[in-house]
Structure formats: C-alpha cells, structure tokens
Amino acid sequence: MDFTEEQSADVAAASFDNTADPRLKEVMQSAVRHLHSFVREVRPSTGEWEKAIEFLTAIGQACTDTRQEFILFSDTMGVSMLVETINGAGGELPEGDAARPTAPTVLGPFHLTQSPEHELGDLLNTTGQGVPLVVEGRVTDPAGKAIPGARLDTWQADGKGYYDVQLEGGLPEGTGRGLFTADDEGYYWYRSVLPRYYPIPVDGPAGDLVLRAGREPYRPAHLHFIVEAEGYQPVTTHAFVSDCEYIERDVVFAVKSSLIRDFVVVDDEAEAERFGVSAPFRHVRFDVVLAPEEG
Amino acid sequence: MDFTEEQSADVAAASFDNTADPRLKEVMQSAVRHLHSFVREVRPSTGEWEKAIEFLTAIGQACTDTRQEFILFSDTMGVSMLVETINGAGGELPEGDAARPTAPTVLGPFHLTQSPEHELGDLLNTTGQGVPLVVEGRVTDPAGKAIPGARLDTWQADGKGYYDVQLEGGLPEGTGRGLFTADDEGYYWYRSVLPRYYPIPVDGPAGDLVLRAGREPYRPAHLHFIVEAEGYQPVTTHAFVSDCEYIERDVVFAVKSSLIRDFVVVDDEAEAERFGVSAPFRHVRFDVVLAPEEG
Numbered sequence: 001m002d003f004t005e006e007q008s009a010d011v012a013a014a015s016f017d018n019t020a021d022p023r024l025k026e027v028m029q030s031a032v033r034h035l036h037s038f039v040r041e042v043r044p045s046t047g048e049w050e051k052a053i054e055f056l057t058a059i060g061q062a063c064t065d066t067r068q069e070f071i072l073f074s075d076t077m078g079v080s081m082l083v084e085t086i087n088g089a090g091g092e093l094p095e096g097d098a099a100r101p102t103a104p105t106v107l108g109p110f111h112l113t114q115s116p117e118h119e120l121g122d123l124l125n126t127t128g129q130g131v132p133l134v135v136e137g138r139v140t141d142p143a144g145k146a147i148p149g150a151r152l153d154t155w156q157a158d159g160k161g162y163y164d165v166q167l168e169g170g171l172p173e174g175t176g177r178g179l180f181t182a183d184d185e186g187y188y189w190y191r192s193v194l195p196r197y198y199p200i201p202v203d204g205p206a207g208d209l210v211l212r213a214g215r216e217p218y219r220p221a222h223l224h225f226i227v228e229a230e231g232y233q234p235v236t237t238h239a240f241v242s243d244c245e246y247i248e249r250d251v252v253f254a255v256k257s258s259l260i261r262d263f264v265v266v267d268d269e270a271e272a273e274r275f276g277v278s279a280p281f282r283h284v285r286f287d288v289v290l291a292p293e294e295g
Numbered sequence: 296m297d298f299t300e301e302q303s304a305d306v307a308a309a310s311f312d313n314t315a316d317p318r319l320k321e322v323m324q325s326a327v328r329h330l331h332s333f334v335r336e337v338r339p340s341t342g343e344w345e346k347a348i349e350f351l352t353a354i355g356q357a358c359t360d361t362r363q364e365f366i367l368f369s370d371t372m373g374v375s376m377l378v379e380t381i382n383g384a385g386g387e388l389p390e391g392d393a394a395r396p397t398a399p400t401v402l403g404p405f406h407l408t409q410s411p412e413h414e415l416g417d418l419l420n421t422t423g424q425g426v427p428l429v430v431e432g433r434v435t436d437p438a439g440k441a442i443p444g445a446r447l448d449t450w451q452a453d454g455k456g457y458y459d460v461q462l463e464g465g466l467p468e469g470t471g472r473g474l475f476t477a478d479d480e481g482y483y484w485y486r487s488v489l490p491r492y493y494p495i496p497v498d499g500p501a502g503d504l505v506l507r508a509g510r511e512p513y514r515p516a517h518l519h520f521i522v523e524a525e526g527y528q529p530v531t532t533h534a535f536v537s538d539c540e541y542i543e544r545d546v547v548f549a550v551k552s553s554l555i556r557d558f559v560v561v562d563d564e565a566e567a568e569r570f571g572v573s574a575p576f577r578h579v580r581f582d583v584v585l586a587p588e589e590g
Contacts, residue, residue: 002551002552003373003376003380003548003549003550003551004380005377005380005381008373008376008377008380008548009373011373011548012372012373012374012548015373015508015510015546015548016508016510018508018509018510019507019508019509020507020509021507024507024508025508026337027337027339027343028504028508030333030336030337031333031337031372032372032373034329034330034332034333034336035329035372035374036373036374036377037329038325038326038329039374039377039378039381040377040381041325041329042321042322042325042326043381044322044378044381045382046378046379046382048322049369049374049375049378053363053365053366053369056351056354056355056365057355057358057363057365058355059351059355060351060352060353060354060355060356060358060365061355061356061358063352063355063356068348068352070348070351070352070355071348074344074348077307077326077327077330078298078303078304078306078307078310078327078331079307079330079331079334079344080344081298081303082300082303082331082334082335083334083339083341083344084341085298085299085300085303086300086334086335086338086339087340087341209323212314212315212316212319213310213311213313213314213319213320213323214313214314214315215310215311215313249310251310253298253303253306253307253310254298255298256297256298257297
C-alpha cells in the first residue's frame with residue numbers, strides 16, 4: 001500500500017495492528033485517524049507543521065515540578081472539562097424526585113499541597129485579604145438523606161486572586177485550604193474570604209496562545225471542593241460566584257450553571273456576630289449531592 | 296451554553312471566534328473539533344488522560360539541541376509524511392507523455408549540519424565502513440529537458456547504519472554528506488558506501504511507544520536528497536535500496552514505490568576502475584524530475 005493522502009490514515013493505523021495491549025491499540029488507532037483527518041482538513045504548509053512542532057515542544061519544556069503546561073493547554077482547549085464530564089456522575093438523570101448528583105468540574109493546577117485538617121466553623125484565611133465569607137451546606141444522597149462524616153477538601157484563591165502556593169501573594173502554606181468532616185446531619189460550615197477571579201499563567205506557550213486568540217485568560221471566582229464518603233462516588237467540583245464578571249467566559253470552560261451560587265452580601269451585625277465575622281460579609285450555601293457507588 | 300459532552304466542541308471552538316489571525320483561527324477551531332471527537336470516541340478515564348499528559352510532557356522534555364522527539368513522534372504517527380505528501384509536487388499528474396515529478400518524502404532528523412561542497416565524482420565516505428557505491432543520474436524537467444546547474448544536497452548513513460552526527464560511529468563531520476552541482480547535461484555522480492537500515496532512537500517516549508505497539512523501529516536503507524534549481528519547485532526525497540529487508544515496513548512510512556531503486560551489484564574490474572572504486576561494488580541510477588515553479 002503506497003502512502004497517499006487518501007490512504008495515509010489506513011497505513012498509519014495498520015502499523016498499530018499488532019499492539020499487545022488492546023486498549024493502547026484502540027486509543028492509538030483512533031488518535032492516528034483523528035490526527036490525519038485534522039491534517040487533511042487544515043492542509044498545513046511545511047512551515048506551519050514546523051511551528052506546531054515548536055509549539056508542542058515549548059509546552060513540554062515549560063513543565064516543571066510546580067508547573068504543568070500540558071494540563072493548562074488541555075484545560076484551555078476544553079479537553080480537561082470534556083474528560084471530567086465523561087467520567088463524572090453528575091450528568092446522570094436521577095430517578096423520580098431525586099436530586100441530580102453535584103456536577104463535576106476540573107481539578108485545576110493548584111491542588112498541590114495537603115489541605116490542613118480543620119474543625120467545622122474554622123477560619124481558613126486569616127490574612128484579611130478579602131471580604132469575609134461564610135460557607136455552609138449539607139452533603140446528602142440523591143434522595144436528600146444526610147451523609148454523616150462526609151469528607152470535604154476545599155481550596156481557594158484569596159480576595160486578590162492568589163493561592164497560597166503562588167508565592168507572589170506571600171500567603172502562608174495552607175491559607176485558604178481545609179479538610180472538613182461533616183457532622184451527623186451531613187452539615188458543614190467554615191469561614192474564609194471571598195475569592196477573586198484570576199488569570200491563568202500567560203508567560204508560557206499555552207497562555208500565549210490564549211492571548212493570541214483574543215481570549216481573556218481569566219477563571220471566574222470559585223471555591224474548589226473534593227467531596228468523598230464511603231459507599232458514594234467522590235466528586236471534584238467548584239462553587240462559582242454568580243456576580244463575578246468572568247462567570248460567562250471561564251478560560252477553561254469549567255462553569256456549569258448548576259454550580260453557580262449567589263454569594264449573598266449580608267450587612268447585619270447580629271448575623272455577623274453569630275458566625276464570628278465582621279459585617280458586611282458574604283454568605284453562600286453549597287449543598288453537595290453524592291451518587292451511590294456503582295455495582 | 297452549558298458545557299456538556301454534546302456541546303463541548305462547539306463551546307471550545309467558539310472561544311477562538313475572536314482570533315485576529317484568520318489562519319490561526321481556522322487551525323485552532325479544527326484542532327478543537329478533532330481533539331474533542333477523539334476524546335468522545337475513546338472516552339479516556341481520568342487516569343488515562345493523566346498518562347497522555349505525562350507522555351506528551353516526556354516527549355517535549357526529551358527534546359534537546361540535537362534531538363527532536365516531537366518530530367520523531369510526528370514521523371512514527373505518519374503525520375510528517377502526510378504533510379510532505381500534501382505539500383509535494385510529486386502527486387500531480389503530468390500532461391501527455393511528461394514524466395511525473397519526483398515524489399517527496401520526509402526530511403528526517405539527520406539534516407543537522409551543512410553538507411560540504413563536492414566536485415562531481417568525489418568520494419563522500421572514506422571510512423571503508425560499507426560496500427563501495429556509485430550513484431549517478433540526471434536532473435530534468437517533466438519533459439526530459441536537462442536542468443544544468445541543479446543543486447543536489449545528499450546525506451546518508453554508512454554501511455553500519457550510522458550518520459556522522461551520531462557519535463556512536465565516530466565518523467568525521469561531513470562523512471556521507473555532499474553538495475553537488477549538476478553539469479550542463481543535468482548530470483551528476485559521486486561515490487560513497489551502500490547505506491544500511493537503522494533504528495530510530497528507542498530510548499525516548501516516541502520510540503518506546505513504537506516498541507510497545509509491537510512495531511519494528513527500523514528505517515529501510517536510503518539516500519537522502521534535496522534537489523533545487525532556479526525556476527523549479529525543490530524536492531526533498533530519498534532513493535530507497537530495493538533489497539533492504541525493511542523496505543515494506545518503514546517505521547516512518549516514507550517509502551513510495553516510485554522512489555525504490557535497484558542498487559545493482561557490479562563485480563567487474565573494468566567497471567570498478569572506470570568509477571575509481573574496488574569490485575564488487577553497488578551502482579544506482581537515480582534520476583530526478585523537478586516540476587516548474589507555479590505561477
């Protein structure tokens with residue numbers, strides 16, 4: 001079989017026919033076919049192909065122990081969110097009156113350090129960089145039954161858009177991070193600061209492409225959560241701040257309408273005193289529904 | 296528009312709508328659509344997606360000043376050959392009795408140093424590592440008219456499968472490389488050694504994938520050529536040795552039947568003396584047809 005434009009995908013796919021691992025064979029043959037379809041569609045010049053090689057090489061070379069530029073590229077191409085959506089339980093239709101399990105979204109690149117163990121009600125951020133925030137909610141199954149002892153891992157940027165691991169902000173490690181255990185009613189609460197939107201890194205090839213595409217490099221303000229409980233499927237998700245200016249155009253496509261919450265302004269001294277914060281503060285309710293384990 | 300599996304490609308493609316450069320917009324929107332089709336087809340688990348990220352990162356990190364692992368990956372996926380085929384003039388049907396222009400094939404990773412200027416008939420390889428070889432041919436247009444002064448850049452592995460830039464062989468730089476100028480009849484000739492097949496590097500992620508796929512990592516024996524002349528489209532091509540055992544299964548898909556030549560064994564002292572080599576030697580005729588420049 002000669003290598004022609006028409007036969008190239010067949011020839012290259014056939015070279016993987018003897019792959020011992022059936023899944024590797026399936027993935028590589030699919031990759032070959034889609035890659036060749038792409039090339040036949042855009043018909044790159046040799047110079048454009050060279051630029052693509054240089055771009056992918058630069059992405060790989062920008063990766064370090066604390067930076068994963070290929071994940072950032074996957075995120076900004078919508079691939080990470082697609083993989084998350086395919087694997088998440090959140091898309092399943094519930095039966096009867098049951099609630100839909102909380103939708104998953106991307107993990108993101110900032111879950112780099114272990115979140116410190118906290119008691120319910122603890123203050124996650126003591127820096128004063130941001131409006132006081134009270135977060136509360138319940139973890140339940142789709143029927144609304146409490147899941148006592150559910151574990152919540154949360155992490156977030158501060159009021160200036162910085163995570164503790166980004167040394168620009170000079171935040172002590174663990175700031176804005178916490179591991180919580182829900183009580184017997186599945187209830188949890190804690191205090192922190194209102195997170196701000198923030199830009200993805202634009203000093204590397206993935207961020208540079210976003211700018212060249214005329215895209216805004218911002219992630220709308222959000223709280224991260226991983227919620228787990230024995231007998232249930234864990235969920236990696238966000239609670240998005242509804243009045244953030246970038247809520248409609250997340251550069252990594254992670255916003256789902258079911259995850260947007262009003263972070264309500266409360267200017268009431270009695271309420272502030274009840275939660276141990278100063279007024280005015282923001283208050284959000286974020287209930288989490290976990291799907292039972294399959295099988 | 297919510298990010299669902301069905302809408303993901305539309306949502307991610309739309310994020311490139313404001314790209315100022317129309318070609319970049321076209322390429323990225325096509326890339327998004329094909330990438331999302333691939334992901335929807337293979338439905339990777341989160342762990343598989345992580346493996347893919349690690350694989351691509353390792354390819355980028357394996358690149359150095361003297362090694363381009365992403366080109367190797369492009370080569371072994373058949374993408375380099377597809378791009379070469381799309382851009383080459385060789386596929387065009389000639390008019391009437393005219394000859395088809397010489398088909399293009401991959402540049403490969405070993406065109407790293409400037410080939411030294413040589414006189415017609417010069418010996419390219421003085422190491423004695425390989426059977427003596429005489430190469431001759433004519434450079435013409437499709438009608439058979441000589442192209443006087445055509446420039447031929449040639450480079451090749453030796454009889455053990457090594458290029459000069461691969462220090463394993465310890466070959467002096469420029470060994471097996473030459474720049475020639477065809478004479479008034481478009482004729483060229485030179486002496487060298489018969490090249491051997493050789494493996495692509497398998498100590499990096501691209502070669503490792505080839506082995507895991509049960510593929511043989513070899514390139515069949517060949518001579519490289521870039522042939523250029525004013526008023527004509529240049530061609531990057533190979534002359535393949537017909538009796539090489541890997542001629543039917545080049546790991547980078549570069550073999551085209553029109554580029555295979557018999558490297559004839561000549562065991563004749565008079566002929567050997569005429570060419571200034573020792574008998575027995577190999578002899579190949581490789582004529583090159585250049586297409587006129589377009590426009």
